[in-house]
Amino acid sequence: MKKALLTLLALSLLAWGLAQRYLQDPELERVKSGGKAYAEVFVSQRPDQALCSIHRNRLPADLLPKFLEEQRSLIKYPQNGKLMGDWKKGGAIFNNLQKANCFSCHFGSPVHLGGDVGPSLEKYGLKRGQSEAVQRYTYEVIYNAWAYFPCTVMYRFGAQGLLTPEEIADIVAYLLDPESDFNTKPAVGSK
Amino acid sequence: MPLKALLMAGALALMGLALAQEGVDPREEAKRQKQLLLETAGILPTELIVEQGKDLFNRKGPSGKTMAECDFGLGKGVLEGAAARLPRYFLDTGKVEDLDSRIITCMTRVQGFKPAQVKRSEVVAVAFYIASHSTGKPIQVRLLFPEERALYALGEKLFYARSGARDVGCATCHVTYVGKRAGVLPYADVLGKDKSWTHWPAYRYSNDQIWTMQDRIRACYGNIAHPQPDLYSLPILALELFLAYSNNGAVVEEWPAFVR
Known part of the structure; x- marks a missing residue:
């Protein structure tokens, strides 16, 4: 009886595990014909990516609290505790296609014409000020956008290791510092 | 071969023009470039x-x-x-x-x-x-054999997947942000009104390349820094079958097409 219960438990755990995966084994086998690098991102797809895939970027309300909590727990802060770093370094990252590539989706850069996939950030710091709350919000959205906007298209720069906490603090400074080119120079394409 | 040399010269001249043009309707612009190329070279690269x-x-x-x-x-x-x-x-x-x-x-x-x-x-x-x-024929693909159904289902899943270090996937832009712009061109409604399946194979005047849908899908992944599936592999076929089936009934305006 005890053994049967254990088997049942093991089976239900297995079922739960499978339910959380997006591509099943026969599908992964086919995906492997795409080459090692391509297959790897699906074999090692993260559970949060699987959830967004399963629900096509619209998570059901009952999943949201746990999802948001998990995403929040991924956020780390700079060693020195400062959320605003060097705006000049931040600008170089913001405007680099290979690096953060922020301008491709957000309008507001004085260097490149911005896109309109994300909200306009034109004169971001002048409109919002530099309060602790604004610094924190800006830092956290860049570090892990899914902690505020589950499954959004915006890269999770910190959570996925694309940028360091210090680099993100530099971008926060680029957006917020009233002295930053972002706030003193006109955005490319501004009317 | 002199024909090709002439064509290359025409294409290069056009590339300069093309890069100077932004903010115009991409379809109209492609038609204009095509006409221009026809007038200068006398023959289209597609021909x-x-x-x-x-x-x-x-x-x-x-x-x-x-x-x-x-x-x-x-x-x-x-x-x-x-x-x-x-x-x-x-x-x-x-x-x-x-x-x-x-x-x-x-x-x-x-x-x-x-x-x-x-x-x-x-x-x-x-x-x-x-x-x-x-050219002029409607897209008519079917899901009759088990392998066709299996690949279609995989293609649909790959289309909606979020994967890689940038959490990217086709649908995230080509469904959610249709018409919005990140870079030069707005995102096409590939499953819907843009009937993107009918746009390939095509000649790309912006960089003088000839591509089939296989190359196009690989470029989609490459542009968003996601590892690319190998040519002729099953994930490409799966995505193709999903895209083609989604565009069933769409009439091919012109194959090979002439695009940016």
Whole structure:
């Protein structure tokens, strides 16, 4: 009886595990014909990516609290505790296609014409000020956008290791510092 | 060859023009560029590649056979409308094949070429030629065989997947942000009104390249820094079958197409 219960438990755990995966084994086998690098991102797809895939970027309300909590727990802060770093370094990252590539989706850069996939950030710091709350919000959205906007298209720069906490603090400074080119120079394409 | 040299010069001149143009309707702009190229060079790059493809199609392979001995889905040597019904399952190979992979099957199994002898540029040229026989035809792919259904289901899943270090996936932009812009062009509604399946194979005037949908899908992944699936692999076929089926009934305006 005890053994049967254990088997049942093991089976239900297995079922739960499978339910959380997006591509099943026969599908992964086919995906492997795409080459090692391509297959790897699906074999090692993260559970949060699987959830967004399963629900096509619209998570059901009952999943949201746990999802948001998990995403929040991924956020780390700079060693020195400062959320605003060097705006000049931040600008170089913001405007680099290979690096953060922020301008491709957000309008507001004085260097490149911005896109309109994300909200306009034109004169971001002048409109919002530099309060602790604004610094924190800006830092956290860049570090892990899914902690505020589950499954959004915006890269999770910190959570996925694309940028360091210090680099993100530099971008926060680029957006917020009233002295930053972002706030003193006109955005490319501004009317 | 002087024709090609002339064409190259025309294309290069156009590239300069093309790069200077932004913020115009991409379809209208492509039509304008096409007309301009026709007036300067007297022939379109698409027509030139179709001619090359025709020569290759009628070239005898090691077995002494031309590609007219191959079945592209509607019977031996029948090209009229064949490309509009691909990808599909073929009984002789037991696989779902698109235009590219069926051309390779033809070259290797019927014409007797070794797989290593098959050049990508030749596959694309023949694809241009065969596709040119489907201009004006509606897309008609089916999900009849189990393998067709399995690949369609996989293609749909890959389309909606979020993966890689940038959490990217096709649908995240091509469904959620249709019409919005990140970079030069707005995101096409590939499953819906833009009927993107009918835009390939195509000549790209912005960089003088000839691409089939296989190249286009690989470029989509590459542009968003996601690892690319290998040419002729199942994930590409799966995405193609999903896209083609989603565009079923759409009439091919012109194959090969002329795009940015």
